Amino acid sequence: MKYQQRMKRLVERKIQQTREKLSALGARDEDDYGLVLPPEGFVPELPVRDENGSFAGAYAWGKNFRYLMENHPVYIDPDDALAGRWMFMLSRMRLGYKLYRSNFAFDYSDLVPLQEKYDITSGIGKDAHFAPDYGIGLSLGWGGLLDKARASLEKFGGDPVAKELFEAEIDAIEGIQCWIRHLALAARDRSMTEDEPERKRNLVEMAQLCSRLVSEPPETLREACQWIAIFNMASRTYNRDGAGGQLDELLRPYYERDLAAGRIDDEDAEFFLFCLLLNDPHYYQLGGPGEDGRDMTSPLSFLILEAAAKLKSSCNLTIRVHDGMDRRLFRRGVEILLENKLGYPRFSGDKALVAGFMKNGYSAALARKRIATGCNWMSLPGLEYTLNDVVKINIAKVFEVAFQETAEEAAPSLKKLEACYIRHFHLAVETVMKGIDFHLAHQYRNEPELLLNLLSHGPLEKGLDVSHGGAEFYNMALDGAGLAVVADSFAAIEQFVEQEKSVSWSELAEQLRADFQLSGGEMLRKKLLSGDRFGRGGGRGDFWAVRLTEILDQEVAGKRTPAGYRMIPGWFSWADTVRFGKSVGATPNGRRAHTPISHGANPNPGFRKDHALTAMARAIASVQPGYGNTAPWQLELDIGYAKTDRAVENLMALMEAHFELGGTLININIVDAEKILAAHANPELYPDLIVRVTGFSAYFTSLSREFRQLVVDRLIREAV
Template sequence: MKDYAARIARLRARKLEQTQEKIRVEGTLDEDDYGRIVPPEGLWNIRPNHPDGSFYGYDAWTDNFCSLMAVHPVYIDPDDAFAGRWMYFMSKMRPNKWNPDYPYDHLKGDIEKYDIICGIGDDAHFAPDYELGLQLGWGGLIKRIQHWRKVNTSPEQQHFYELHLRAIRAVQGWIQRHVEEARRRAAECDDPELRSRFEELADVNERIVSAAPSTLREACQWIVWYHLASRTYNRDGAGGQIDSLLRPYYERDLQAGLIDDETAVYYLACLLINDPVYWQLGGPDKTGRDQTSHISFLILEAADRINTSLNLTVRVHEGLDPELFRKSVEYLVKNRNGWPRFSGDKALVEGFMRNGFSAELARCRIAVGCNWMSLPGLEYTMNDLVKVNMARVFEIAYYETVAAGEASTGRLWESFARHLSVAVHTAAEGIRHHLKYQKYNEPELLLNLLSHGPLEKGADASDGGAQYYNLAIDGAGLAIVADSFAALEQRIEREGRLSWEQVTGALRSDFAGMEGEKIRRLLRGSERYGTEGSAGERWALRIRDEYVALVRRESEPELRRCFIPGFFSWANTVGFGQHVGATPDGRHAGTPISHGANPSPGFAADGASLSLAAAIARIQPGYGNTAPMQWELDPSFAHEENVALIESIIKAHFEMGGTLINVNIMDRQKVLEAHKDPSKYPDLVVRVTGFTAYFAMLSPEFRQLVVDRILES
């Protein structure tokens, strides 16, 4: 008896229970939902190799990972097609994330001054090549290591290979313990149906302990194991082009009569509910041909069945199957859980080609994170890890300018550009420091396995093993800075309604009193970024051009390092804002800065959606990194009758040069009630930024961030 609908319903209910348990035991988590569950207390603790109580380097990471795999709890749910769950977060269990033996004191002054998120020691943000793993399996990966071990014979390389072999065998042991537990539970089970499920689970996992997967179920289970191991190791959550990845297995199984579509949807639902991995659907292959197939629709159907936090991206291009596009928008409107989101192929491919890459290679990139694209298994990136708080840079330049006397927007711009140059260079120097010493801090033991280069060279992906180094530096607070310049220019220099002294006094007092509020409203009512041809947009474009030039000049072709500019703040809008006083755009001190490339809140009412799409399309940095459009849609607009209109706005944004759209459709009253009492709506999912999460799992500060967006939209 299949009973798939009931099984999926129970899996979804269990996920909600596990989420509530995480909140009770661990508190809120201002990140992706993740599929991680609470581990048993006291079963495993880290093994430090440094006086600071943390662990660093190849040997310590391998020792810790292997010791954890040896005792990691077995997780088997008879309703699930796949075994295993993620429980431990190794990289976050360390008291310190950077090896103090490789200090960066020479950078800390400017990092603090400009409020830079430097990325030094942060977890991986690039994609494995799952196709490589599925072709080889764990046994094939062992053979691959043994082959290159004979080629690269230095003591350091030999040690490199031995540690990777240990890691694979530790994962194989973890899988084998699940096989044994499934066999034990089958032997003790009186229910024939349940016994059959346990036996099938044991058979599937026993085959893929060493052999490459040959069926859809085996391929999905192999992906689950690699993903769980990599998540455990250092939080890697990057996925891939899921429909093309799984298509051969689905079609072979279907032709052989092993499955039907109902069974395939059940497998896919179990894969998606295991963890909200960043998977991509549709889009062109390297030749430009659309990759949509029947399994693309089955994946959307599976997502609809579980309807939980998901990170699916539909890649929009001229050749995209219109039915897939229509279906994806219908699910977005129907479920209102922030999925899927949409990436724009035209600007992403053309932009990436400006870095010197071919169209064929550019088309191989996939959406594998909040705002980032990656070449699976080919590159080392630091996308979404390094950010410059441009609002803080502006604040420093502003007070420097007024202190010097004879203030003007021209002099302010000179100061801003000078400080921005120092901030960007500091961020780039931080990346260089990270690349130089990361192998002594947190080597990429798991990602090396599914990459092209590290095993062939016997070198870590962070240490020259990868083929490409495409390193992103994101600017944050664009609208704050643009609107501040525009307000000063308009209200002081063009209209003469305010003086520099009046504005400075109001900023220092955070617009206190009736006079302060009057000045704030006057500043806030000036020509803002988001309106075509406005002073705010003119300044935004000038800031964009300056920022792009500064990031690009940090590139080092001789070292295969390409620095790529972007505009994205992730959820750091809260933290960044806390470090910036009142600003001339009328923003109060300590409040969140603007989100990514979006105009400041209050601009994008539903009637202005097309204007929002146009404004963000015009501001794109242009080198293949994204500047996402965060689109807040009221449920009164986002309904079935407007699906075609929503489609047209998405297409228009991408035709104008947009790169990525994150969409929220939230009932205002429901969100406000959930903000007061999250327990009232435990299954409410929102798109915080590039990721979706259960609203109840977010801290009050992050919940407020979402609330503010819908209140001011």
């Protein structure tokens, strides 16, 4: 109770800051970052830019980041246990950063024609999207990391590339240390003018712990939370990185020592955790098996859950569900999901994830270390470079190319269409692989991972950036997007063109080119929409979804790029369903031109009215690629579910059934259908409404109308 008012004020300020960001920056269809706006009139002037206003290379990134940290405005809230908020994103301060290729100084124009033909998101020049090992930083502190970087500079200083990298690493660390000193001074100064005793004491303690953390590793739970928050804010500032770690295990030693020494009680610990989660919605896992298979759930796991329950803000916690888990954690997570209706926690399925990753030749112990640390992705913290959730093939576009080519043949057929699709998908995958090799050959000279290098096992030891040989494992993710659109399109052609012969290939092709605007087009579109669809169970839509997954696995799983990097497949579209849809004309499933494609591994909205939940559980489990990356189930449930008898037990049983069938990850929104529709029409009236858009959660008001519509369309309103 002693922290209740402070929590309330902190959340109110968070909502106000979200309003201010929306007003200043407009709709943002991405994570709800912990970013706050800088003071009015403060405009940083980066010291290193090229003639185009951009910058590249370790020297430029190191100098610019150091400048940004040394000049970063300080943020101190007397109610908060932790100091600081971040305000800038260096990777978006390159002029023209949205013009993707303009920020990559190396020529890959030979790959562009096929990238555009198949609407490939290549990942070239993309940053982060792999997980750090916070344990490295927590054990060394910033002073220890600086000593390690200096030792690496001395060891590898004869290599000009390594010399530039480690000088930049030193710039980055010293810039962060300068910022921490500024936070300490600001907290001390604020304490001198604070009259309220509790706030004054809090500010004095904040100043003291920040002063210690400039060089020393954390010793207490509050210091460990502050250290993680500092790294998170610095890494966000550098390049938007948002991966977290196994938070309960990372912080457990500090919690247990503090508790044994009588320094804190559980209420103190919960408040520190609340402030860490509020600081920025990084992705953290709770529970799950350790390397030896034993459950890692601890009292701290529950405290983190309770802190999140009180947060009433965007949050990204994932509970790992496995056979030997403490089921109380699973149950409490479901209770919070149903009670708060804020889209968290999420739930991942250990069985399929471990077995799948082992199919790549890795041990069970290593597979268990690969945890949920992003929107859809798994990672070995500090060990693995992956490009998770950035490399995608829009298979709806691949299908469109194949369909147009097949329809022009003298005797088109479904068999020819399938063969044509496989041929074009193979070319798309080949193009992706060449792009990955190009990225890994050049990214260290474009945007070295100065922050994540520090918390990885290898870069400082090998003298290599993590993107250029510094990591221990390279498992490159490739996601397909548009599964349900393509599966339903194959099924519609099979039913109406080949079996019923109620429409010809030429008529269908002509109507698709005209977006069903020709005479009889709307009647045909409704017929196509009535056909068998993925998710209905046992029909041709489900057959084609499974077949498309087989094709994905055949072309990706176990394959290596020309340079030898392992590929791992998944189904996920992130928030790209709108963007991908804009590149694709009308499709044979009745979808209109340039409208969003289907989301991830989900069936298209409205695939069936009865028993939709169990049908989705089976359908999405059936299309898991099965090699350790996920094909998440995105589920929107009306509030009526939360009010039914045995709602908790029913939802737990549903998730366990999905995981037993091979499911990997579940994202769930519990929403009031009427409220979500009202908020869609007038979002400004619902400033505190939070939804899980896809892998990330965000304030509904911060989303564009197109993305709000995606949530509305996915809503399932039937009772359990």
